[in-house]
Amino acid sequence: xxxxxxxxxxxxxxxxxxxxxxxxxxxxxxxxxxxxxxxxxxxxxxxxxxxxxxxxxxxxxxxxxxxxxxxxxxxxxxxxxxxxxxxxxxxxx
Numbered sequence: 118x119x120x121x122x123x124x125x126x127x128x129x130x131x132x133x134x135x136x137x138x139x140x141x142x143x144x145x146x147x148x149x150x151x152x153x154x155x156x157x158x159x160x161x162x163x164x165x166x167x168x169x170x171x172x173x174x175x176x177x178x179x180x181x182x183x184x185x186x187x188x189x190x191x192x193x194x195x196x197x198x199x200x201x202x203x204x205x206x207x208x209x210x
Contacts, residue, residue: 121166122159136190146198 141157148155168175 140190143196145201146196149201150198
């Protein structure tokens with residue numbers, strides 16, 4: 118049986134607010150605190166597969182997101198979660 122997480126990869130470029138990006142980093146750190154070794158891409162894939170395909174539900178999620186105040190996610194560094202490798206290519210010395 119082939120697992121979904123092992124299927125061929127697609128690259129997706131996402132442009133979103135910096136605070137949303139920081140929130141994703143926080144979620145990866147929270148997963149690490151639970152003992153999970155994961156990546157931003159794998160976490161996003163898990164979140165996408167977890168949402169039910171229901172037009173009304175999706176509309177509700179979008180409306181809720183679009184009404185969030187600018188400072189809604191401001192608290193993204195005060196959690197005591199482990200550090201994880203920053204996204205992107207590693208620097209070479």
